[in-house]
Amino acid sequence: MLKRIILMLIALYLSSAAYCLSAQTSTKKKILIVSSYHREYLWSQETNEGLCAAMLKFGYFDNSDQIPEYMNNDYIQTSKVIVKKMWMNTKKKKSAEEIASAVAKVTKAAREFKPDIIMLGDDNAAKYIGNQFLDTKIPIVFWGVNNTPVKYGLIDSIDRPGHNVTGVYQSGYYKESMELLMKIVPGIKTFAILSDDTASGRSHVKKVERLVYKKIIPLTLVETVIKNSYNKWQRRALELQGKVDAFFIAQYSGLLNEEGEYVTTEEVTDWYVNNIKVPEAAVQGQFVNQGMLCSADDSGYNQGYNAVSIVYDILEKGAKPATYPPMTPKRGALMANRRRGEILGITFTKDMGIEEYIE
Numbered sequence: 001m002l003k004r005i006i007l008m009l010i011a012l013y014l015s016s017a018a019y020c021l022s023a024q025t026s027t028k029k030k031i032l033i034v035s036s037y038h039r040e041y042l043w044s045q046e047t048n049e050g051l052c053a054a055m056l057k058f059g060y061f062d063n064s065d066q067i068p069e070y071m072n073n074d075y076i077q078t079s080k081v082i083v084k085k086m087w088m089n090t091k092k093k094k095s096a097e098e099i100a101s102a103v104a105k106v107t108k109a110a111r112e113f114k115p116d117i118i119m120l121g122d123d124n125a126a127k128y129i130g131n132q133f134l135d136t137k138i139p140i141v142f143w144g145v146n147n148t149p150v151k152y153g154l155i156d157s158i159d160r161p162g163h164n165v166t167g168v169y170q171s172g173y174y175k176e177s178m179e180l181l182m183k184i185v186p187g188i189k190t191f192a193i194l195s196d197d198t199a200s201g202r203s204h205v206k207k208v209e210r211l212v213y214k215k216i217i218p219l220t221l222v223e224t225v226i227k228n229s230y231n232k233w234q235r236r237a238l239e240l241q242g243k244v245d246a247f248f249i250a251q252y253s254g255l256l257n258e259e260g261e262y263v264t265t266e267e268v269t270d271w272y273v274n275n276i277k278v279p280e281a282a283v284q285g286q287f288v289n290q291g292m293l294c295s296a297d298d299s300g301y302n303q304g305y306n307a308v309s310i311v312y313d314i315l316e317k318g319a320k321p322a323t324y325p326p327m328t329p330k331r332g333a334l335m336a337n338r339r340r341g342e343i344l345g346i347t348f349t350k351d352m353g354i355e356e357y358i359e
Contacts (some may be wrong), residue, residue: 007177028077029315031060033085034106034129036122037143040284041091041253042265046300047121047144053301054308055083058316084113090124091253092262093200103128117141117311120167121304123199127152135163139312139314139321142167143307144300146203149326159325166321168306171328174208174283175247176296178217180334181246181281184294184341188245188279192225194237194252201226201251204283208248219246230255230263237276247280249292265290279344288335288358293344297332297356305329 008216033051037044048071055061060081061070070076074085086109088102092214100177106129110118118133120126122144130140134154142149142165149155156162182188193208195201205224211217222244233255237247255263269290280289285297306329313319341348348354 026034028079029081029117030113030115031081031083031119031311032110032113033083033087033119034125035087036124036126038087038089042289042311043144043284043300044121046286047304050251050299050301050304050306051119051308052304054305054312058308058312060312081152084109084115088125093207094254099124099128101293103132107132117315118309119143119307123152123203124315126154126167130154130165134165138164140165140167141307141310141314141321142169142326143303146200147172147207153259155326160323161326162322164321166310166324166326168303168310169326169328170298170303172204172207172283173296173298173331174211175216176331177242177281177283177294178219178248180294180296180336180353181279182219184336184346184348184354185246185279185344188219190220190222190244191246191248192222192240192244193248193250194233195226195250196222196233196252196254198230198251198254199248201254208250209235228254228256230257230268234275235273237272239359241276241278244278246278247276249287251284255273273340273343277344279309279346285332285335285356288337291337291340293340293346294334294336294354296334299329299332302329302332 001348002351004080014118035044052067056064060078062078066076066078070083076083085305086106088106090099090102115138117139120140126142126145130142130152135141147170148278149167150157154163154165178253194339195205205226209221209224212221223240225233225236252268253266273291279293282292282295285295288295306327314321334354334356335356335358336348337358
């Protein structure tokens with residue numbers, strides 16, 4: 001009899017403990033984070049750093065030790081949240097079939113995970129995953145959408161989104177990047193744009209071309225190169241450097257070699273800085289970190305950080321995405337690469353307005 005009572009008490013204790021654990025888990029907010037790209041991509045690393053810093057700041061991470069745990073595992077359970085991260089890898093897998101497969105995988109995982117909020121990093125995640133959950137009960141916060149978030153039909157207008165979606169977008173500091181280049185290398189009159197044929201690249205190209213057309217960038221645009229073939233991209237860059245004073249680097253993460261394999265951005269930069277003898281401005285600071293001359297940084301860190309601040313307002317303060325205007329953060333630093341300057345024979349001076357040097 002005593003043995004039976006003891007067994008009943010043990011069973012009752014285990015049942016109670018399991019119930020308490022289940023109750024604790026159910027009170028934690030679930031956050032699903034979807035990145036358009038892959039973990040090795042520098043922009044993804046920058047946005048992830050900002051996101052993690054904000055997660056710690058707003059109390060979603062208990063301590064800084066949880067940051068590497070989350071980044072290594074793409075999953076973490078803290079005292080307050082359960083966070084799951086997924087990568088679409090659309091820089092490398094961008095055919096219609098590959099994107100459809102990635103969307104199906106993320107959509108299935110989201111429905112199983114049952115998140116309280118979904119965060120979408122960059123254009124492809126916003127466009128493809130956002131439209132899967134548009135006008136559902138799940139709030140959506142994006143970051144890194146190029147130029148305007150209205151283009152994918154996820155919001156009605158900047159002032160009043162009107163749906164379950166809001167976030168952080170990249171206004172792009174193209175004008176400021178070119179102004180910095182003109183201060184570093186006075187006398188520039190002509191330039192060409194170099195880009196891969198990706199969604200991000202095409203978006204940047206269109207904005208620069210529009211600024212030239214409106215004479216906001218007061219230079220003559222000689223040619224725009226949009227190619228995914230690395231050989232053709234290289235050949236055209238070599239030919240054009242004898243015809244222009246400078247380049248604007250829009251994007252080069254989607255270049256393919258003759259075998260159809262992706263060329264790393266590091267390899268592209270190494271070739272470029274050793275073969276191109278005219279100066280360049282780049283669209284983002286990540287390219288200056290890799291070796292390009294200068295940029296007014298459209299900070300990935302700020303994109304990720306501000307996206308989490310919006311998540312906090314929605315989850316903790318009851319803000320509604322439909323009436324929460326998307327925002328664009330202040331620009332990052334005016335950056336210049338000292339090594340590239342040496343290669344080009346440039347002496348940097350204080351009056352150029354450079355705010356951050358990459359050594």
